[in-house]
Each structure stands twice: as structure tokens, then as C-alpha cells.
Amino acid sequence: MSKIRGAVTVDTERCKGCSLCIEACPLNLLSLADKRVNHKGYPYVEQKNWESCTGCTSCAIVCPDGCISVYRVKE
Amino acid sequence: MTKEEIIRPENLVCAKPTLMNDAPMHYCPGCSHGMVHKIIAEVIEEMQMEEKTVGVCPVGCAVFAYRYLDIDWQEAAHGRAPAVATALKRLWPDRLVFTYQGDGDLACIGACETIHALNRGEKITVIFINNAIYGMTGGQMAPTTLVGMKTATCPYGRDVNLHGYPLNMTDLAVNLEGTAYVTRQSVHTVAAIRKAKRAIRKAFENSINGIGSNMVEIVSTCSAGWKTSPVKANKWMEENMFKYYRLGDLKDTQEIRSKE
Ligand SMILES: Cc1ncc(C[n+]2csc(CCOP(=O)(O)OP(=O)(O)O)c2C)c(N)n1
Ligand code: SF4
Ligand code: SF4
Ligand code: SF4
Ligand SMILES: [Mg+2]
Numbered sequence: 223m224s225k226i227r228g229a230v231t232v233d234t235e236r237c238k239g240c241s242l243c244i245e246a247c248p249l250n251l252l253s254l255a256d257k258r259v260n261h262k263g264y265p266y267v268e269q270k271n272w273e274s275c276t277g278c279t280s281c282a283i284v285c286p287d288g289c290i291s292v293y294r295v296k297e
Numbered sequence: 298m299t300k301e302e303i304i305r306p307e308n309l310v311c312a313k314p315t316l317m318n319d320a321p322m323h324y325c326p327g328c329s330h331g332m333v334h335k336i337i338a339e340v341i342e343e344m345q346m347e348e349k350t351v352g353v354c355p356v357g358c359a360v361f362a363y364r365y366l367d368i369d370w371q372e373a374a375h376g377r378a379p380a381v382a383t384a385l386k387r388l389w390p391d392r393l394v395f396t397y398q399g400d401g402d403l404a405c406i407g408a409c410e411t412i413h414a415l416n417r418g419e420k421i422t423v424i425f426i427n428n429a430i431y432g433m434t435g436g437q438m439a440p441t442t443l444v445g446m447k448t449a450t451c452p453y454g455r456d457v458n459l460h461g462y463p464l465n466m467t468d469l470a471v472n473l474e475g476t477a478y479v480t481r482q483s484v485h486t487v488a489a490i491r492k493a494k495r496a497i498r499k500a501f502e503n504s505i506n507g508i509g510s511n512m513v514e515i516v517s518t519c520s521a522g523w524k525t526s527p528v529k530a531n532k533w534m535e536e537n538m539f540k541y542y543r544l545g546d547l548k549d550t551q552e553i554r555s556k557e
Pocket of ligand 5 (some may be wrong): 365375399401427428429430431432439
């Protein structure tokens with residue numbers, strides 16, 4: 223059976239750490255980077271357990287700053 | 298499969314709309330303004346109206362909207378966006394013309410321009426970002442501030458005996474004969490964002506086709522003015538704002554006509 227696999231990239235310099243994407247991910251795959259900030263001083267988001275990402279795009283859709291790109295493939 | 302094998306240009310399914318440029322937006326983290334900018338960009342792209350759209354910016358936090366979306370823009374004096382949009386659309390009838398206004402801009406200083414442009418049936422779309430507060434100037438009470446809601450200028454909460462009642466401009470717009478499509482949406486979940494996008498598309502199509510006026514209110518958050526986090530602001534909005542500002546289409550003359 224083919225499996226849908228996804229992965230996301232975050233424009234960490236554009237990210238403001240608002241956490242709306244973290245709330246929106248149904249699989250809880252996103253979190254704020256630990257004790258690190260970008261050049262504006264905002265904590266930024268990282269995708270940690272990316273292996274289970276389905277590429278559903280929820281995180282990217284709710285990001286007000288358009289920081290997230292989602293990629294999806296059929297394995 | 299490695300992450301590198303998935304992250305390839307041919308596998309891209311969702312990203313920042315190309316009409317939204319790389320200039321960092323000055324909005325606070327999680328601000329609804331960014332979200333609405335994004336869906337406006339997507340709708341204009343989908344309609345292939347990139348070269349034929351003119352937006353009119355307000356005074357308020359969105360005063361710099363023209364920096365972020367690569368379409369034509371005109372800045373208006375505080376509250377006067379619907380008057381400026383009227384002139385633009387009359388002089389340039391083949392353009393998609395919309396205003397982008399906050400609640401202070403639209404419901405207070407610009408209430409007159411808004412009501413008259415809508416009542417004249419100008420072939421424009423009014424996008425109304427209602428966060429129930431003056432975000433830009435530090436969180437003062439707006440005409441739209443909810444009863445009991447605390448702001449910098451009503452620290453004990455809005456009191457109807459002192460401050461009167463919240464002004465519901467979108468409900469008012471329904472009763473104006475010039476309006477064709479009037480709707481109230483939000484952008485706090487994936488489903489809400491999809492609906493809001495469809496609403497903006499419908500309003501924009503009406504505006505292009507000379508069917509007007511059109512008003513799309515987006516019930517929004519201002520976590521800075523509300524003094525909370527963006528995630529909690531969304532919850533507060535769901536629990537408090539939606540009771541007074543009910544979501545959904547309020548008027549659609551085209552739908553009525555198609556059923557007749
Ligand atoms: C003629 C005039 N009066 C008052 C102001 C001050 N002022 C700037 S923005 C604003 C209200 C902003 O509130 P809103 O329209 O709700 O926009 P938001 O920042 O909440 O998006 C006011 C009163 C001004 N710039 N010009
Ligand atoms: S694409 Fe979907 S599953 Fe993957 S991180 Fe984003 S919200 Fe989570
Ligand atoms: S929604 Fe966007 S800006 Fe907010 S934390 Fe996520 S990636 Fe950063
Ligand atoms: S003050 Fe409020 S409306 Fe203005 S950018 Fe900040 S969150 Fe958005
Ligand atoms: Mg406001």
C-alpha cells in the first residue's frame with residue numbers, strides 16, 4: 223500500500239514564534255526551538271518528529287506570516 | 298525516504314503566495330492582519346488579477362499593507378478608504394478595487410464614508426478587519442469593543458451607560474440597498490480560512506462584474522491589544538467575539554436571484 227509522506231521547511235528568520243502552527247498540527251510535530259532565537263529575537267518553530275508528517279498543510283495554512291512550505295510524496 | 302528526498306521543488310504543495318513578497322511584515326506575532334493579507338494574495342493569484350487590482354490601505358496597523366502584496370495600492374487618509382476606492386473604481390472600471398480597513402478606521406472615523414459608499418452600491422469590496430480595538434495606537438476602546446471588554450481607555454470594561462453599545466457595521470450594511478454581498482468570517486482555523494477565502498473570492502468577483510457593494514468582515518484577534526498570547530486570543534475570540542459578531546453570509550443578492 224502506498225503511503226503519503228510529508229515534510230516541512232520553516233523560514234526561521236521570518237517566523238515570529240506565534241505558535242499558531244504548533245496548535246494546528248494534528249500530529250503535534252512542531253515545537254519552538256529550545257533556547258534559540260532568530261535575528262529579531264523571536265523564538266522560531268522547528269519540525270522535530272518529521273517522520274510521521276503527512277504533508278496535510280494545516281501548519282502552513284494557519285501561519286500568518288507564510289513561513290512554512292510543505293512538501294508531499296507518495297511512497 | 299530521507300527528508301532531503303521529500304523536500305524537492307517538484308513535491309511542494311503549499312507555500313507563501315508569490316504575490317506576498319519577502320519583506321518582513323511588521324505585525325505582531327500571530328496577528329490576523331498577516332493571515333488576511335495571505336488569503337487576499339491567494340485569491341488575486343487564483344483569479345489572475347495581479348495586474349488589474351488596486352487595494353486601498355487604511356490608517357491603523359495595516360497602514361503598510363502596500364509593502365507586502367505586489368499589486369497596485371493607494372494609501373487613504375484615516376477612514377476615507379471607501380471614498381478613495383469610489384474614485385478609483387469609477388475612473389478605472391475594469392479594475393478590481395478593494396479597501397482594507399480596521400474597525401477604528403471603518404466604524405469610527407470612517408463610518409460615514411463606509412455607509413455612503415456601500416449605500417451608493419459602489420462596485421468595490423470592503424474588507425473589514427474587526428479586532429474590537431485600536432491596535433496601532435496602543436489598544437484603546439473602539440466602537441466595536443464588546444460590552445465588558447477591557448481596553449486602555451476602559452480599564453474596567455466597556456460600560457454601556459458610559460460608552461454606549463458596540464457598533465455592528467456589518468449588520469448595518471445588510472440593510473443598505475446598495476450592498477450585494479455581506480458576510481462575516483474569521484481566520485483562526487484551517488476550515489475558517491478556507492471559508493473566508495471563498496467569501497473574499499465571491500466579493501471580488503462581484504466587484505469585477507459590476508455587482509456591488511460587497512463587504513467582508515473578518516472577526517480578528519489583536520493579541521497585543523488584548524494583552525494575551527495569539528493562541529489564547531483565538532480562544533477568547535471564539536468564546537466572546539463570535540457571540541456578538543456571528544459568522545456566516547448575511548446577504549447575497551446573487552444567490553436570491555439565482556433561486557428566483
Ligand atoms: C485623523 C487621525 N485621527 C486619529 C489618528 C490616530 N489613529 C491611528 S490608527 C487609529 C485607529 C486604528 O484602529 P483600527 O482601525 O481598528 O486598526 P487596527 O490597528 O486595530 O488594525 C487611530 C485612532 C490618526 N492617525 N489620524
Ligand atoms: S504538514 Fe500537517 S502533519 Fe506535517 S507538520 Fe504540518 S500540520 Fe503537521
Ligand atoms: S505560525 Fe508561522 S510565524 Fe507562527 S510560529 Fe508557526 S511558523 Fe512561526
Ligand atoms: S497591535 Fe494588534 S492589530 Fe496591530 S499588529 Fe499587533 S496584534 Fe496586529
Ligand atoms: Mg482594530
